Amino acid sequence: MQTMLGKPALQYFGKLSRYLYKNGEPINIWVYSRNSSFSVIPKNGLLSPKITQRFYQNSSIQYQKDKNIYEPKENLEEKELSEGFLDESRLEIPEAGHNWEKSFFGLSSQPFSKEICDLLTAPLEVDDIEIKPDGILYLPEIKYRRILNKAFGPGGWGLAPRGNTNVTSKSVSREYALVCHGRLVSVARGEQTYFDPEGIATASEGCKSNALMRCCKDLGVASELWDPRYIRVFKRENCVEVFVENVLTKKRRKLWRRKEDKFSYPYKEV
Template sequence: MSLRLSNILLKRTNQARVALGVHTTPKSIFLSRTFHVGRFIRNEQNQVPYDAQTNLSQNSFANISAKPFRKEVADILMAPLEEGDIEIKPDNILYLPEIKYRRILNKAFGPGGWALMPRGPHSSQAADNSNILTQEFALFCQGQFVSQAHGEQTIGIGIKSLATALEGVKSNALMRCCKDIGIASELWDPQFIMDWKKKYSIGVWCENNKTGHKKILYRRKDRPEFTYPYREVQGDVNTQKTVITPSSGFDLAEQQHEAPSDNTTNTDSDFDPNKIWSFGKFKGRTYQEVSENNKSELESYISYLKKKNLHTRLVADLESYMNNKE
């Protein structure tokens, strides 16, 4: 058979496969032994520039929603999390370590049965003395498109390597993609979040050894105390908070933001001017300090709280305290 006739038959075979929904890589691609080196596509015969904006998978939605995964696979993906696997960040946000997402995918599909594909190059933007890297990825499982999402990672103190930051971007995108197949869905469930925090987490006042600034940080009850640059200066804050539940389109961190209830600021029968604000624009400063140095701003803030009917007891105590000082 001539080479020309062989190529014609191969082309028609591939066209038939595409028409039937069978996605395979043409044999000619394997024969060319093409691979990427830096910004070039290197071939046995030649070298051609590789445009970083070009990505062969960026328009691929192979077998999207063609069929559900088998029941045994779905059971693994949607299995309840082990509560001991969940961690909490110092800013009171629950999360599942990224390696555990990968273990669940490996258990469900087997190593090599899934892949996270970049949809394009990374980009960066400046924000508060740091840079935020973002990149879009798509998750494929058993050759089937599942989801795509942008991952992000801040390059700042503690992360100075671009390679390390890009790994963070990839892991963040994986976490977001996994929502669509039911992995760790509890972390977006407000009731689960409140129950877990009540059972496993603790909030403690900590002081920064460098600046002297005090703030509430959160950790698991079975974890050791915070270390340098912070040190714990008080015990459990023991405050009841209400979880704000925005729409399901919000991200993990936004889903778990908490608004302090009226109990978080003043639970004592007597007003203590040396107590530290635990919320709002004056967070981390004492009531006395704010009333002496930012009186006009404090009066404006009190008016705002009264208008919104927030922290009514604290507002009354502050007004009484300021009137007595005058």
């Protein structure tokens, strides 16, 4: 990101950290807005004083000398969002409710009914399981939601964010609590990578779905997908590893697919 962001963009991206130079010295500039914050380091490091001045005119900025400007990008610590992507009104807790950001109410207090347990731990349908090209089995995130809706009913469960959203130059992560029938069941941190700052909002949703999948492991949902023996048998009976060629680059590699599926463009089997 090497161009100036106007106010609408700043309101979307939140507080943007930029490393610039002033009078020959590196400084760390924080651009504040009402919603959120994240850190990004410009690829070329040096931005002109003119751009710096335009930032100052269009945003609320404070800057300070940063002695660690030359630290490698991969060693920089994550910058935690002070507000997250949600409005602060989410912190208003009803008098009779629980603050699920901190509460562990109901954890391991009693098991769910046999009917609910049977729905949660039911064996997966073979047609529901997908395989990634690298050979990893997975269950689409929407099917985790269908299982929870079937077991607890729509509105009978929910994901409560715990803590703030962490956004680095490559990924988004946040901790969530799975609450079912009014009591906490599991806590897990979701994560999602992104390749363009404009995809941060989408990545935050992927982060939430990833946390849901991890929480569902504690309920026994889709537990087969973490069983090495089941994985080997499923891949042997339902999947195949084939050589494919990228029609654009002409490079060949081995990828996995289900036996009844075919690869789509730009890959073709050879």
